[in-house]
Amino acid sequence: MMTKITLLLIIERESKKLGIWNQLQQIWTQKYILETKTYVQILEAIVKQCENSDQKDKALSISNSIKLIKEANVQYTIDW
Numbered sequence: 001m002m003t004k005i006t007l008l009l010i011i012e013r014e015s016k017k018l019g020i021w022n023q024l025q026q027i028w029t030q031k032y033i034l035e036t037k038t039y040v041q042i043l044e045a046i047v048k049q050c051e052n053s054d055q056k057d058k059a060l061s062i063s064n065s066i067k068l069i070k071e072a073n074v075q076y077t078i079d080w
Contacts, residue, residue, distance in 0.1 A: 008032055033076050043062050
């Protein structure tokens, strides 16, 4: 996940230098949102599995990670 965020930031910075970020922004933002939503959905499924298998600590840890991901992506107004 961090690699994708880093890549997005590099592409944003470099495409701004080239004056083409306005053309790329919507495409990259949509791709990032889709991948982030997919990642969160996978984590949510893992949380349910952990809860069902009595791994409450692991479920709580992953739930906290999901919360942080959602808070970090507020600017994209993702429909979770």
